[in-house]
Amino acid sequence: MLEINDLQVAYRRQDIIGNLTLTPIAPGQLVSLLGPNGTGKSTLLKAMAGLLPPRHGSVVLNGTNLGAIDFRERAKQVVYLPQSLPASVHLRVLESVLVSARASAVSADGGETGVDTVMDLLRRLGIDHLAMHYLDQLSGGQKQLVGIAQALIRRPRLLLLDEPLSALDLNYQFHVMDLLAQETHEHGLITLVVLHDLNIALRHSDGCILIRKGALLGQGMPAEVITGQALAECYGVKARVERCSQGVPQVIVDGLMQPVQ
Ligand SMILES: Nc1ncnc2c1ncn2[C@@H]1O[C@H](COP(=O)(O)OP(=O)(O)O)[C@@H](O)[C@H]1O
Ligand SMILES: [Mg+2]
Structure with a gap:
């Protein structure tokens, strides 16, 4: 909790x-x-x-x-x-994730996090192809994925x-x-x-x-x-929350409560 x-x-x-x-x-x-x-x-x-x-x-x-x-x-x-x-340090993606794992000492099962575990996570994030790239040569989005x-x-x-x-x-x-x-x-x-x-x-x-x-x-x-009323109060926008054709609620913004001067 x-x-x-x-x-x-x-x-x-x-x-x-x-x-x-x-x-x-x-x-x-x-x-x-x-x-x-x-x-x-x-x-x-x-x-x-x-x-x-x-x-x-x-x-x-x-x-x-x-x-x-x-x-x-x-x-x-x-x-x-x-x-x-x-930070854009000259370190490979794989190394940087290993360093991060070791910063919190041991993994939940008591053992040290190994290369396979890191590669598996990179694969699940869709960035295993970047494993041997240097952090300071990545795009902003790629760096953000490494941070995650x-x-x-x-x-x-x-x-x-x-x-x-x-x-x-x-x-x-x-x-x-x-x-x-x-x-x-x-x-x-x-x-x-x-x-x-x-x-x-x-x-x-x-x-x-x-x-x-x-x-x-x-x-x-x-x-x-997330309701129209809350969005008006919080963001000052006129907005609707409606379900799309698949039943998922979506926010649609129609305008501002007070037009920008
Ligand atoms: N280090 C700081 N010193 C003084 N004021 C700060 C500092 N960081 C943020 N603030 C102020 O605190 C308020 C909240 O900032 P922040 O938590 O970053 O907002 P948000 O993440 O919701 O955009 C803002 O008014 C910001 O100017
Ligand atoms: Mg913020």
């Missing part, structure tokens, strides 16, 4: 997340974190990853207060993929991904969300993904959290959270 209780996060004197309490999230759930630009999504993820100490409140994972354990212990349980792409591989290989209990699809084409966006859902369900992870594409959130996630100005606007099943 992931429990967020009365969490308050600030930069200097500016409150960004104000007294946020979430309904506990169970293992095996892929949850989309949604909200407008500058609203505190990245700040919330950084606080959960232990990179920003909360001013108040707690992040509790499976009964352990993540604020009360040391960095190494937390790194075994929590993996955070920042919004920026991984580096995060997944560590098999955390809590996986925090900040806009992991931002540089990916349509095919890889779908592929990555599919793989994240599989990994989350099979291994009982708790995965939080910051997304801007609401249709992807509707199709691929088990739950959604919608925040605005650091406050919770909604949490629950995707189609319960």
